[in-house]
Amino acid sequence: MAADESYPEELHYHREHDWARIEDGEAVLGITWFAQDALGELVHYEPPEVGATVSKDSSYGEVESVKAVSEIIAPLSGEVIEVNKAVVDAPETVNEDPYGDGWLIRIRLTQPGESDDLLDVAAYRELLAEQ
Amino acid sequence: MQTLRQTPLHERHRALGARLVPFAGWEMPVQYQGVIPEHRAVRTDCGVFDVSHMGELEIEGPKAHELLQSLLSNDLDKVEPGGAQYTLLTNERGGILDDLIAYRLEPGRYLLIVNASNREADFRWLKEREIRGSDVRDVSDDYALLAVQGPRSIERLGLDDAPPFTWAIHELDGIECMVNRTGYTGERGVELMVPADDGAELWDRVLERGAVPCGLGARDSLRLEVCYPLHGNDIGPDTDAISAGLGWVCTLDKEFTGVAELRRIKEQGPERNLIAFVMAEPGIPRQGMAIPGGGEVTSGTHSPMLDVGIGMGYVPAEMAEPESELTIDIRGRDRRARVVKKPIYKRED
Numbered sequence: 318m319a320a321d322e323s324y325p326e327e328l329h330y331h332r333e334h335d336w337a338r339i340e341d342g343e344a345v346l347g348i349t350w351f352a353q354d355a356l357g358e359l360v361h362y363e364p365p366e367v368g369a370t371v372s373k374d375s376s377y378g379e380v381e382s383v384k385a386v387s388e389i390i391a392p393l394s395g396e397v398i399e400v401n402k403a404v405v406d407a408p409e410t411v412n413e414d415p416y417g418d419g420w421l422i423r424i425r426l427t428q429p430g431e432s433d434d435l436l437d438v439a440a441y442r443e444l445l446a447e448q
Numbered sequence: 449m450q451t452l453r454q455t456p457l458h459e460r461h462r463a464l465g466a467r468l469v470p471f472a473g474w475e476m477p478v479q480y481q482g483v484i485p486e487h488r489a490v491r492t493d494c495g496v497f498d499v500s501h502m503g504e505l506e507i508e509g510p511k512a513h514e515l516l517q518s519l520l521s522n523d524l525d526k527v528e529p530g531g532a533q534y535t536l537l538t539n540e541r542g543g544i545l546d547d548l549i550a551y552r553l554e555p556g557r558y559l560l561i562v563n564a565s566n567r568e569a570d571f572r573w574l575k576e577r578e579i580r581g582s583d584v585r586d587v588s589d590d591y592a593l594l595a596v597q598g599p600r601s602i603e604r605l606g607l608d609d610a611p612p613f614t615w616a617i618h619e620l621d622g623i624e625c626m627v628n629r630t631g632y633t634g635e636r637g638v639e640l641m642v643p644a645d646d647g648a649e650l651w652d653r654v655l656e657r658g659a660v661p662c663g664l665g666a667r668d669s670l671r672l673e674v675c676y677p678l679h680g681n682d683i684g685p686d687t688d689a690i691s692a693g694l695g696w697v698c699t700l701d702k703e704f705t706g707v708a709e710l711r712r713i714k715e716q717g718p719e720r721n722l723i724a725f726v727m728a729e730p731g732i733p734r735q736g737m738a739i740p741g742g743g744e745v746t747s748g749t750h751s752p753m754l755d756v757g758i759g760m761g762y763v764p765a766e767m768a769e770p771e772s773e774l775t776i777d778i779r780g781r782d783r784r785a786r787v788v789k790k791p792i793y794k795r796e797d
Contacts, residue, residue: 319482357665358484360750361732361757363781379779381732383483383750384665405730 330441331392357382359408395424455500456647472565489660494598496659503567511581523699542709592647597637621653634674673793691718721768727757
């Protein structure tokens with residue numbers, strides 16, 4: 318079942334519809350409810366490798382629905398320390414729980430100050446309202 | 449910017465919350481609840497598609513049969529009134545201008561249901577080749593067309609069984625329809641043609657009978673699982689029927705446009721073949737991806753029934769044997785795939 322629309326308060330948002338949950342020099346990354354809804358039910362997740370470097374505003378992987386492929390943009394820079402294998406095996410988890418079980422990677426932040434550039438939930442909702 | 453055309457069911461699609469996209473100059477529903485549930489509904493029960501964007505051409509007159517025999521690849525001598533036939537409109541090089549279904553309405557009257565994107569070009573091609581005693585008309589705007597498909601479709605519509613590629617006039621919940629035993633999903637089903645003004649009411653009656661509304665997304669994944677070619681992807685003016693595996697709809701012992709070239713290709717053997725494949729590694733093939741060794745993907749998707757990436761593409765003849773291993777270049781990553789016999793998906797009965 319697809320999740321209901323939501324944008325948690327505690328997350329940082331990137332304008333390409335990605336989110337980051339920052340915890341102690343690390344961050345968990347994923348895509349927002351809006352992004353998964355636009356794509357439809359996901360059927361493939363192409364993750365980066367553990368140890369790979371991701372750069373803010375650049376693609377670190379791909380998600381695909383039956384009809385479309387989308388690059389996943391990193392909201393922050395860092396080194397990949399964990400990939401969510403559950404999403405590799407069952408990509409629809411992202412549709413069901415985009416901010417919980419549907420997280421995509423965990424990174425060790427290399428430029429923690431970058432989070433200042435990200436949007437808070439109010440600013441992200443404003444961006445969505447313009448679309 | 450060109451305004452998108454809308455089918456007689458446009459308001460119904462909006463009311464159902466469909467995601468509408470431009471397709472061949474039309475604003476069409478790509479999905480309602482989602483491609484995967486819609487796809488599964490057609491494989492297990494019954495779905496309905498608005499395909500009113502498709503073109504309808506009528507060819508009438510004492511020479512209508514002769515005209516079509518000279519322009520279409522399949523043999524219309526085998527089709528009686530009440531029958532229909534899958535066939536190709538070919539160019540001088542044996543290329544495929546369109547694939548279509550010809551319905552014989554009367555001995556001297558045919559209906560051709562053609563791809564939406566080729567409607568104007570097909571009409572012009574036929575009109576320019578009209579002979580005395582034949583009249584070609586584009587009647588596309590007069591009709592709505594609904595495809596009702598799935599193992600329970602006939603039962604849900606309260607129809608009797610009939611052989612594939614036949615048609616008859618029936619009244620369905622008080623609406624007179626041309627009921628065609630044809631489709632593009634590989635399932636049992638019908639395509640219902642009615643005057644445009646009756647389209648919305650027919651749609652409502654079909655939904656009341658339990659058909660699930662389905663969009664073009666599911667239409668594409670359904671046809672690809674059963675390896676029905678899509679004109680513009682898998683076949684086109686620069687691909688010939690023999691290489692595409694459509695030799696079975698070409699009657700090479702009659703005369704029609706491009707037949708000499710098709711005879712030559714058949715005799716020499718095609719240099720490349722349109723094959724079906726299933727991914728052996730993660731990844732979803734898409735149209736235009738390279739198949740190293742000289743091939744190219746023409747259609748690709750994720751199969752909702754097999755839960756794996758599937759596709760069709762042209763490869764050199766020596767790579768075309770079923771069970772051969774292929775590589776698909778998925779945005780720079782080489783992923784293994786296996787050539788399979790068509791269709792990719794077959795019901796287990």
